Amino acid sequence: MFDVDWKGLALPFAYLAVLGGALATFSTIYRKRKAARSANLEPWFGPHVSRDIYLTLLHMLPEDPKDEKATKIPVTMVRAALLRRAIEDLQRLVQIRSAKQACSSLLQRGSVGDDLWQRFQRAESEMQAELQDVVREANALSPQWGQIIFQSANEILLNDRMKEQIDEIQDTVESEKAWWAKRKEEIGSELIKELDESEKSSTTDEAVLVDTPEKKKKVAAKA
Amino acid sequence: MAELTHFDMQPLQLTDDFRAVTIAPSASKPSRSLQAELDALNDLHHKLISSEEGVLPTRVPGPPASIPPKRAQAVTKLRDQANDLYRKGKHVEAQKMYTAGIEMARARPSWQPCAISREELGGLYANRAQAYMAVGQWAEGSVDAQTSAELRKMGNAKAWWRRGKCLMEMGRLEEAGEWVRRALEIEGGEADLRELLEDIEKRLARGKA
Structure with missing residues (x-):
């Protein structure tokens, strides 16, 4: 009764093995391609010039302050560069916040692809890390600076915009x-x-x- | 998270006086965005090392909430002097004094609260507009009043009224009507503004008749 006909079952087993193998291969290839695609996704923002400048200046700082031959980047310049970086970050933060609402509602309606949403989420998490990094660097450059660097950056941003606004109107005086x-x-x-x-x-x-x-x-x- | 550890080294070098950063001559093609950013950086650095207002000893901006009162006092003094001149009928001198006040307020370091600058400049531009109007310089008056209204939209009925008046005096009645109607929406039915609107509409009707 329990005599199994192994030879007769060979064919179904072989069928299952081939099917499983095909599915597994498909799944790994598909996942790899997807991962590669998301790795190659266009970044949300263009190059972060002020961040590049800051890090370049940081690398130009002499490792030993007593080293006479090293390039004498004033540390005040590095601090100013960090402030510029914080200003750019704030502008990006505002852009991301205003894009979030639009992006998620467009995704729900299916008007935009998954790609865009992935790019967006990556930009958001990078932004978070970038802000934390700026705070850390600020604290290293001046005691307690991390707590106020973004406040100062925000005021600089607002003041610059206000001056642009004033100049735009005042420039019409002559005409x-x-x-x-x-x-x-x-x-x-x-x-x-x-x-x-x-x-x-x-x-x-x-x-x-x-x-x-x-x-x-x-x-x-x-x- | 590759982003965080990666950055593009920029071809930078210091100027000979160690005060500014420029693009190194070895750079293959100078990028315009890099140059613009460097200009902004050098400008900010210069202000930070040469200013004493609200800057910590490490040459970074201090908390925006704690600001030395000197500049505000200087601005107030200039405005009061200008107001005096205006009251005495010396309108052209008053204009110059208001201009000096505007320059003083504009030179406030940009890391200090923008709200203070808006308040100071909004008042000064509105007053200078009045000094222009007193001598019939309607074009200058309208531009100054517009600047003031843009800086302080709410609670600034005077500035709104002055531009409306200037436009009316220059015969730009349609524009004036539009401006004053917008002002009424924002300032909520100020009596002076309503009177001005009636005046403008009367003149418009007369022009059509």
Whole structure:
């Protein structure tokens, strides 16, 4: 009863083995390709120039402060470079925050692909790490600086924008002045013309007055 | 997380006086974005090492909340002097004094709170607009009043009114009407603004008739 016909079962087993093998191969290849694709995903942001500058300057700092031959990068310059990096990070943070809402709703509706969402999430986690890194570096460069570096960066950003805004409006002064000077001239000449015309029309008025009685007479005649 | 450990080395070098960073001449092709960023960096560095206002001994900006009061005092003093001149009818001198105040307020280090700059500059531009209007310089007055309204949108009915008045005086009635209506939305039915709008509309009606 329990006599199994192993030879007869060989074929189904072979079938299962081939099927399993094919699925496993497909799965590994698919996953590898997917991983490769997400690794090659375009980064959300372009090159972070101020970060590159900061790190380059940091590498240019002499390892031994007493070393006379080393390039003398003032440490104040490195600190200023870190502040510039914090400013750029804040701008990116604002961009990411405003993009998040739009991105997730677009993804839910299926208007954008999974790629975009993956790029976005990677950018977000990198941003987090970048901010922490800036705070760490700030604390290393000046005691307790990490607590206030982003506050200062934010004020610099706001002040720069405000100055741009002011300049944009104030730059119109010259053209506005020129326009008004021209317009004033026009108004002046128009006024003179009007005065001339009113003199002329005072003579034509009489002519009209002469006409009217005739018209009236005609009307009266018709009646 | 490859991003965090990787960076692109930039071709940088110090100038001979150790005060600024420039692109090294060995760079294959100078990048414009790099140059712009370096200009901004050198500017910020210069301000940080030469300013005494709210800068810690390590030459980094201190907390924005703690600011030395000197600049604010200087700005107030200039504004008060200008106001005096205006009241005495010396309108052109008052304009110059307001301009000096504006320059003083604008030179406030950028790491200090922007809200303070907005407050100071908003008031000064509005007052200079008034000094321009007193001598019939409507074009300058309208631009200054616009600047002030842009800096302080709320609670700045004077600035809104002044630009409206200037535009009306220059005969730009449509523009003036639009401006004052926007002002009324923001300032919530200020009586002076409503009066000005009525005046503008009357003139518009007369122009069409």
